[in-house]
């Protein structure tokens with residue numbers, strides 16, 4: 001990580017903040033470390049060895065390994081010898097780690113300590129297949145120049161910095177290829193949490209185990225697909241603990257996290273434990289799920305909502321093919337239309353031209369036409385979607401909101417700004433378009449979407465994983481079409497009816513499943529839930 005040396009040549013205050021970010025230095029909260037360690041201890045004991053090679057390749061102050069040994073002793077596991085290896089690019093934490101381990105030795109633990117102040121990404125190859133247990137929390141940074149921070153550098157150093165980041169990125173993609181993202185943007189996209197996880201797996205021996213803290217997105221996002229595949233093919237997951245962003249575990253950073261254990265042995269175990277914690281780190285739900293129930297195409301596990309969600313997701317997805325496949329076979333087109341940067345300079349109220357559609361005009365089942373903004377500039381390539389009546393949606397980026405997608409139908413001869421997504425039937429079918437709108441605005445759809453969202457942002461790639469009926473099937477549901485039109489006309493009860501209809505007649509849930517689905521939305525009030533359940537029963 002040559003770029004770190006460059007950063008260290010900055011004046012102290014800036015350099016301190018910057019290296020902290022570049023090395024991803026938020027240490028693990030003790031409570032979540034303990035929750036992981038208490039599951040790990042019996043697994044280590046089951047190996048039954050007299051001495052263990054154990055490492056934290058991103059050691060920080062060594063808290064994970066020291067806590068593990070402390071808990072081992074406190075829980076009365078047999079006396080064993082620990083060959084402890086701690087690596088870190090920063091020196092200070094390692095000094096603390098050494099003194100903590102020395103204390104444990106005084107308390108009677110048998111420990112041989114190897115502490116190295118190194119860049120582990122350049123040295124891990126000396127330890128391939130070496131450790132019985134790796135316990136860690138890697139840095140979580142993206143490798144990417146940050147323009148605000150680049151301003152701290154002289155122009156010539158700025159270029160050198162970008163160059164050394166690029167070199168580092170190229171190097172990582174060669175030595176740890178599975179953690180490369182599926183797609184890079186402007187050549188960037190490597191995230192150190194994935195690379196660190198792959199490295200940690202590599203240094204586990206063939207029956208070894210990896211206990212790791214990671215961003216929760218590891219289990220959902222497309223960028224981690226190849227690494228998930230590598231992990232699931234290399235070992236078996238034993239448990240996953242999920243922590244919501246509101247728990248603010250990493251110095252207030254708004255990111256949901258998880259910890260899990262992967263065991264590299266051939267013993268096949270179908271059931272995996274999943275525990276979901278709330279923001280106060282109390283347990284919210286606990287259960288086991290069958291690995292064969294996860295979606296084999298994306299290998300994503302919707303960990304945030306607990307095991308019920310995994311079963312429900314499977315039910316919601318078993319009937320229909322995905323949005324993506326409808327796009328691929330040309331039935332629907334989905335995407336963005338025009339860049340809306342500086343739109344106030346090239347739109348005016350009334351007059352001729354395309355109607356300009358932006359986020360605030362889009363409501364649930366309604367379109368606010370009162371703005372009547374017209375595009376005044378010449379658009380070089382008018383997207384063909386603009387000729388169609390189509391669905392436009394905007395996303396709500398706060399995960400705590402009840403709905404993450406708000407959609408309505410927009411008229412032809414309009415252009416949607418790129419904060420909006422649009423979808424339409426290439427056949428021009430309007431009948432099914434209304435029913436599709438009902439689906440996109442439904443809780444059954446929202447539930448699927450949430451299972452695939454890795455970040456606050458609702459990405460098209462997450463939408464593409466949802467299962468939705470084909471146009472042919474939807475065209476048979478004329479009642480749904482009429483209900484959706486009633487919603488658009490503001491008819492009371494129509495929204496409840498659409499929800500119930502979609503759950504029962506489209507996704508074929510039973511009452512119990514619908515009840516569970518509704519319970520997974522904490523923003524649905526009891527009265528609304530009861531009304532929805534009543535309506536559900538009304539459809540015979």
Ligand SMILES: C[S@@+](CC[C@H](N)C(=O)[O-])C[C@H]1O[C@@H](n2cnc3c(N)ncnc32)[C@H](O)[C@@H]1O
Pocket residue numbers: 001023024025026027028056057058059060061062063064087088089090093118119120121136137138139140
């Ligand atoms: C998220 S912290 C975790 C520390 C500790 N394992 C814990 O759980 O609290 C990540 C650590 O990785 C270290 N680190 C970052 N890049 C590294 C590298 N290339 N080689 C070794 N350590 C690195 C950081 O200095 C930091 O101490």
